[in-house]
Amino acid sequence: MARQELADYLRDRRASLRPHEIGLTETGPARRTPGLRREEVAELAHLSVDYYTRLEQARGPRPSERILDGLARALLLTPAERIHLFRLAGSSAPPGSSPVRRVRPHVAQMLERLPQTGAVVTDAAYGVVAWNPLAEALLGGHLARGRTNLARRRFLGEGPTMQESPDAERFGHIVVARLRRAADRYPHDLQLIALLAELNAGSEEFRQIWATRPVHAPGHRTKIIDHPEIGRLRLNCDVLLVPEDDQEVVLITADHGSRAARTLHRLSRQPV
Structure with missing residues (x-):
């Protein structure tokens, strides 16, 4: 019974996702049914198509924690949904093994609806996973998904300060x-x-702060950015949490009527 419930859940979840939600473009033959194909889920979860097919047909062996973690990531499960998946498989869900380094589509779409607000999404380790054009202009124009890290910028001096x-x-x-x-x-x-x-080896400041075991919650901050082309700007930074993925959305704005606000307005109107 539990094996069939797991199979039904995997099938239903796969059918509920759309290719653009996992970063796929609509190319190739037309899809006969909505949702992802089995081979797409198998590739995202690092499984063979045959093994994944047997899981959906309630014929597969009991999946390991590693396989369940891969399926949870591939199917974009929330923490509660991940726990449910593990329960269906007869296991207790351990904590996630890695920070989520893929932004949810609705969060990415929100960034594009903020034309005069810079917005950056960071994972639990301050890796940049998404941003909008205004944030790219402010942060130096060389953001790279999977390689830009704001902690590295702060302590090792990479990019504009x-x-x-x-x-x-x-x-x-x-x-x-x-x-x-x-x-x-x-x-x-x-x-x-x-x-x-890397931070420990390259920054005495990082080592000293780490030793103090600081505790801080995200909130409103006022920052000064020194940009090599647009000069010094006083900006407001506010943080929205994406708790299901342990991510933060940093919103960068400026006081109304300030030079910084005029600069953001000008940058937001430039073609990208």
Whole structure:
């Protein structure tokens, strides 16, 4: 009975997703039914198509935690849905092994509806996973998904500097507090381990703040950005949480009528 319930859940979830939600373009032969194909889910979950097909047909063996984690990521399950998937498979869901490094489509679409607001989405380790054109203009025009990390920028000086006013050290404490939380949640994530080693080796400031075990919650901040082309701007940064993916959306605005606001308006009207 449980095997059939798992098969039904996988089938229903696959049918509910659309290709654009997982970053696929509508190319090739027309789809006879809505939803993803079995081979697409299998590829995203790093499984063979035959194995995944047997799971959907209630013929497969009991899947391991590794396989269930892969399916949860491939099917864009929320934490509650992930727990449900594990229960259907007769297992208890352990904490996620890695930060979610893919932005949900509705979050990505929201970024495009904010023409005079810079917006950046970061994962639990401050890796940039999505942004809009205005944020790209403010942060140097060389954001790269999967390679740009705001903690690395803060402590190793990559890209234009953005410092907090009036206390330039405050943002450093916020960054370290979030990285400590990430290290507790994802102790075996290789990318996070490498990032922490890089920061520890390259920044005395990072090492000193890490030793203090700072605790900070996201909220409103005023920052000064020193940009090589547009100069110094005083900006407001506010954070929205995406708790199901342990991500944050940073919204960058300026006080009404300020030079910074006029600069954001001008940048937002430039062609991209």
